[in-house]
Every structure is written in structure tokens, then in C-alpha cells.
Amino acid sequence: MLLADFGTSYCKILDTEQDREPRIIATRDLDAAFIADLATGHNAARRSRRSINELTALARGGERLIGERDFLLLDCGSRDIKYVRYQGGRVTDMGWNAECGASMGFTIELLASYYQIDYNTLPVPETGFSITCGVLGMSHIFDAVVSGSSESEAVAKFVRGIALNAYRFAGSPAKLHLSGGLCDNPLFVGSFPCELIPLGRFVLLEGLRASMEQER
Amino acid sequence: MTLRKKKKIGIVGVPPLAVLREIISPETEIIDLDEPQVRASLDLTAPHLPRVYCAILRTVVLNVLHLELDAIYIDVGPGKCDCALHVATILRDMLDIPVTATRNQDTESFGTPLCRTRMRLTDKLLAITAGVRSISPHPPLPPCRPTAGFWGVPPRDFSLLELFPDTTHVYGWTRCMENKTPADLKLEAHVNPAVPTVFFAQSFCAKTALARHLAARHPQALYLDCDVSAGSSVRAKIEAFLELSGVRNARS
Numbered sequence: 076m077l078l079a080d081f082g083t084s085y086c087k088i089l090d091t092e093q094d095r096e097p098r099i100i101a102t103r104d105l106d107a108a109f110i111a112d113l114a115t116g117h118n119a120a121r122r123s124r125r126s127i128n129e130l131t132a133l134a135r136g137g138e139r140l141i142g143e144r145d146f147l148l149l150d151c152g153s154r155d156i157k158y159v160r161y162q163g164g165r166v167t168d169m170g171w172n173a174e175c176g177a178s179m180g181f182t183i184e185l186l187a188s189y190y191q192i193d194y195n196t197l198p199v200p201e202t203g204f205s206i207t208c209g210v211l212g213m214s215h216i217f218d219a220v221v222s223g224s225s226e227s228e229a230v231a232k233f234v235r236g237i238a239l240n241a242y243r244f245a246g247s248p249a250k251l252h253l254s255g256g257l258c259d260n261p262l263f264v265g266s267f268p269c270e271l272i273p274l275g276r277f278v279l280l281e282g283l284r285a286s287m288e289q290e291r
Numbered sequence: 292m293t294l295r296k297k298k299k300i301g302i303v304g305v306p307p308l309a310v311l312r313e314i315i316s317p318e319t320e321i322i323d324l325d326e327p328q329v330r331a332s333l334d335l336t337a338p339h340l341p342r343v344y345c346a347i348l349r350t351v352v353l354n355v356l357h358l359e360l361d362a363i364y365i366d367v368g369p370g371k372c373d374c375a376l377h378v379a380t381i382l383r384d385m386l387d388i389p390v391t392a393t394r395n396q397d398t399e400s401f402g403t404p405l406c407r408t409r410m411r412l413t414d415k416l417l418a419i420t421a422g423v424r425s426i427s428p429h430p431p432l433p434p435c436r437p438t439a440g441f442w443g444v445p446p447r448d449f450s451l452l453e454l455f456p457d458t459t460h461v462y463g464w465t466r467c468m469e470n471k472t473p474a475d476l477k478l479e480a481h482v483n484p485a486v487p488t489v490f491f492a493q494s495f496c497a498k499t500a501l502a503r504h505l506a507a508r509h510p511q512a513l514y515l516d517c518d519v520s521a522g523s524s525v526r527a528k529i530e531a532f533l534e535l536s537g538v539r540n541a542r543s
Contacts, residue, residue, distance in 0.1 A: 130531035155524075159535075165511060166535040171524040 080279040081116030083153035087280050097277050113287055115279050127286055130169055134159040136282030140274050141252055149245045150254040153180040158245045172244055179237050180257055182209030190226045197227055199265040203235030238266035254278035303351050304366030305473040307395040311426050321424040329357040339381055345496050346447040346519045348378050360388055368394030370473030372497055401428035401471040406461035409435035412452040416445050419469045439538045440488030451521035454529045487511040487536035494518040511536050
């Protein structure tokens, strides 16, 4: 069965009969004729035979990967952030911010490319910008650079501000599980003021796998 | 023979029964201004109301800009909201027709058969909102066992109601509407803790505070606010919440 998480920037694809590991393909490079059997994400309804919504996939993936009755799982994508909270094995809260949390992941990647920055080499700054979204936050970078900060220092403060915003959106928990490509960004991961457990970018695929197995 | 033109009376909220008895007649047409009555952009209300304001009250102003009304009765007391109180002032200054502010504190219970029966949630809320223009209780209906709950006001965008099962019970101000006691805060705060419930409020409405508060105390709740229309994230939250709460076959 062909499972797909159609992200804004990257698609995560798993053929449950052939692949050992999921494949990651830039969304713009995905074959226009590609159709999954079961999918989630922005284009899932159009590019799959059956789709489930992203919050459901996130929650099901979290249930499988975390294996605890109480947890908070936050997914930071290219253009939105969403979370699910479980207490006593039941979902008690969830949120999906596609507006004010917009373009966080996308902007972080864009800035690395524009300023030629390697996030693996940037230390976590002591303070971050107070920002609510990627697009609005960029002006802080320009202001900081004009005021004499280095580009890398300004971008690091931006990333820390973005992480803090996501943390607050999730309800400022003491412990947080993180999903999404930003798990691979040490600056972003290190900027959360709480215990953080990165789960990687295949949590939603795992949720699809759980849904598939439930239906069998 | 010439047909006498009916007098068009707009109502906002749930006016007191005494007022309804006075204005409902064969010579009048009662129009619920809380509901979209015209196809036009809400931005047209910007000269009169801030853009960041309750979508229901922006709809009221949009309606009065397009309907040639003869009078308006707007409920502004504890059965509606302070925003309506200020909109009443604005309407008086905008229009050359009588704008009467009422404070519905009726306590006579009409019952809530629609809120508790098995029916498409959209149809339930359509029937309840239509009941605002009536002075009679809805005929009895058999209650069903609830599998989900919808707490709140009738949303500006009814499409979000399509996601709920037919066995959804209705709570909050909508239940107070059916009961004809819109200021009954005890009834408004009544919920069933055994039923997964979506606590809905219009964005920028004072009831967001009560919705969040009640959701936080409910063992299986989703707090949700929505402005003019239900976007994909709002719909996904409802869908996921119901599915993850074990409410299967949402439309059965």
C-alpha cells in the first residue's frame, strides 16, 4: 500500500510492501500523476484514493510512537503548526494554526539558503525576537542587521523566537514531543524552553500506517 | 383591490415573548437579522463596525444596509451581549426607522425537544433559529441517546455542523434559544460530561471565555472559535476530535 504525507515543501512516501524506509521528495519534484492509496496533507484529497486529515494522522502517529497515556505532540511544518494533547489515553485538546503560525518552517529554510547559514553551527542565542509568524518576523532580522548584528546572530534570534511562539501555541508544556523536518534543526530544537523529544519527520506517515492497520 | 404591503420588522437576538406577541401579525414580516439575508461582502460594514468584530453582528449591519426595514427590535440584555448594545446605538444613528432595544429576561420554559432529538445537526439549528420568529414551542420530539455534543451559539457558517452525527445533542445558548430563555446562564452552562463535546463560539464574542472555561472543565472537549467562515483547519479539528473521541460514522 502506498502511503503519503503531502507536505507543502516535502512529500514523505512509504510503500509498505517495498520500502524499508520512507522516501522524501520535494513537493515540486513529485510526479504530477502520482496517486497514493492512503494519504494526509494539503493535497491528500486530490492525490490519493483515500485521505485522512492531518490532525488525525498526527494523533495516531503519536499514539504509536510515544506509547504514553499523557503527552503533547507538536508538529511544525513548512507553513503551519498543529498539536494534539492526550490525557489518560484520550485526546483532550488540539490546535491547528495555519494563519498566525504561517510559513515558519518555510521561512527558516529560506533564510538558511539566502544567508548561506548552517544551522548546525549556530549556538542557541540567549534571547529571541518576539514574533508570531515567519513572514512578520523577517522585518526583525532586517532591523537587527541594520543595527549592527551579524546576519547569523539575527537569524538565530529569529529561529528562537519562532520556537518560542510554537511552544506557547502548544500551551507552554513542561514536556513536548516534536514532529516535522525541524526536528533535524539543532538551533530550533535547542530553542524550546522545556524538555523536548524530537520524533522526526515521519510521525504522520506512522499515523497513516496505524489507520491502515486498524482497518485491516 | 390593492394588496397592502407587509411591514418588515428585523429582529436581533431573541426578543422577549411580550414583544414578539406584539409584532407578529398577518401584516408583518419578521426577519432574523442574525442570519445572512443578503449575498454581499461583510467588508461593506467597515464604515460602521470594526473589521475585527463579531461576524454575527457584522451580518446584522450588512442586512440592514440592504433590506428596507420598517423597524428593528434588538435584544441587548444578558440574553444577548454588550456588543449588541453598542450595535443598537450605531443602528439608531445609521437609520431613520425605530430601533428598539429589548432586554429579554423571560423565564417561561418552552422545552428543548429539538436539541435532544435525532436529526441532522444543520436541520436542528435551522429549526431552532427559525423558532425565534415564533411564539409557540416546537411540538414534542423523541429524544435520542447522545454520541456527541455541540455547545454554543448558532455559527455564522452552518457548514461546520455537517461534520457532526445526527445524534449530537445541542447545548449552550442555542439550547437557551429553543427554550426561549436566552438569559438563562444556568441552562447555558449545562453540559453532559459523558459526551465528547465541541465548545464553539464566534471569534471576538464574549462567549469565547465561557466556551473555553467549560471546555477546560469537560473531560472530552474541544474548544473552537471561528470567524466568518469555517476554514479547513476548523473543519479538520472537528473531524479529528470526533474521530479520536470514538465518535464513528459522523453522519449516522
